Amino acid sequence: MRVFSAKDVETHLTYIDCIRIMQDAMIKLSSNETRQMLRQILPLGADKMFGIMGGTLGDFDIFGSKLVAVSPSRTDKTSGSHQGVVVTFDKDTLAPTCIADASAITAIRTASTSAMATNLLARKEASILTILGTGEQAFHHALAILEVRQINEIRIWGRSLHKAAQLTQKIEQLTGIKCTPYQHVETACAKADIICTVTSASTPILHQHHVSKGTHLNVVGSSFDGPREIDDALVSISKFIVDSKTSVESQGSEYRHALANKAISENHILGEIGEVASKTLDARTSSEDITIFKSLGHIVQDIAAVAYIAEKTKEVTQ
Structure with missing residues (x-):
């Protein structure tokens, strides 16, 4: 299983690439080429909560889940308001293939999705x-x-x-x-x-x-x-x-x-x-x-971003 830290995500997932990836993922979602569960949220008291998102992208080509703990008022610059992981799985063996820092993925894919929407609507x-x-x-x-x-x-x-x-x-x-x-x-x-x-x-x-x-x-x-x-x-x-x-x-x-x-x-x-x-x-x-x-944010955005990083870094190491 490959692990991508926040630094790995920030290095390999540029905004311009992520905008393109998010547009493709959203087209697939609207074309019924994805499957997903509604975000599940477990309150943890005060302003803390635990969220679970799961879904597939394409004909089960990519599937995975996001587990994230959120505290909007958190001001710790080293970890941010979102802490957790995005996990993807192999469609044949069903084994986990990648785990990525959810805070970095969320930060870049959310802004890139807004930029994609801005390009289409502004x-x-x-x-x-x-x-x-x-x-x-x-x-x-x-x-x-x-x-x-x-x-x-x-x-x-x-x-x-x-x-x-x-x-x-x-x-x-x-x-x-x-x-x-x-x-x-x-x-x-x-x-x-x-x-x-x-x-x-x-x-x-x-x-x-x-x-x-x-x-x-x-x-x-x-x-x-x-x-x-x-x-x-x-x-x-x-x-x-x-x-x-x-x-x-x-x-x-x-x-x-x-x-x-x-x-x-x-x-x-x-x-x-x-x-x-x-x-x-x-x-x-x-x-x-x-x-x-x-924008609520969607699991297909997360797994599409992780899949892109996995493919890009595989090319680098080969």
């Missing part, structure tokens, strides 16, 4: 990127989205202005792009072309009146039914695209809350991002459309 001329959140996903989203749009301004909002300033300095030094910390969500989002919500907020931080016409949003922070990052009104006026319709209908908090409060109808989900990628669904039809990509 206006081509989009140049102002706002990120709500200051954690690991905020950093990775900034870098991944630079791969798909010519961004000339990055704005960072966080509950801690100090953390927002630290992150902006890090991103600006790395990319050379103007990056500014903001104290208020409303000013951070004013005239933004792309907004990514990557927070651990339990109640909405982003509201309809914060968002301009034509904006694309990646709503990422809440991965189970309960916490919400955006309000019902914003959900209701959007073209609402998801990673997995089945998953979002069962566990997508923003969608479920808006539906329960009759802000939207049951058919508000326009479709899956895999359908947009395969050109079987038109999402943005006007420059004034507000598009939302609701």
Whole structure:
């Protein structure tokens, strides 16, 4: 069995490659070429939880599971908020073949999926990127989205202005792009072309009146039914695209809350991002459309990423 550390993952899984891999995985999901179970979550008290995800990619060509312990408030920079493993298995012998650091896989594949959705849904001329959140996903989203749009301004909002300033300095030094910390969500989002919500907020931080016409949003922070990052009104006026319709209908908090409060109808989900990628669904039809990509995260993304690293490193060692 091969083992891939966080450093291995970061070395071999670039954003540009991962964006392509995620698009292919999402097309397969929307084409019913995958099988998966809904994410299972076991609360561990306070803000800690244990999650289990399992599934297959293709005709059982690749299958595996992700076991991860999550604490959104965890600030330990050495391990992050997600700790766990992604395990893949051999389809013939059924033996485990690879085990990879789940924190690194999750960080890169989540941001790359948002970048893939941004490429498909955001206006081509989009140049102002706002990120709500200051954690690991905020950093990775900034870098991944630079791969798909010519961004000339990055704005960072966080509950801690100090953390927002630290992150902006890090991103600006790395990319050379103007990056500014903001104290208020409303000013951070004013005239933004792309907004990514990557927070651990339990109640909405982003509201309809914060968002301009034509904006694309990646709503990422809440991965189970309960916490919400955006309000019902914003959900209701959007073209609402998801990673997995089945998953979002069962566990997508923003969608479920808006539906329960009759802000939207049951058919508000326009479709899956895999359908947009395969050109079987038109999402943005006007420059004034507000598009939302609701990302819960999916096991096929994890096992596709690990399978790619395994194949790439096999080629290196041969």
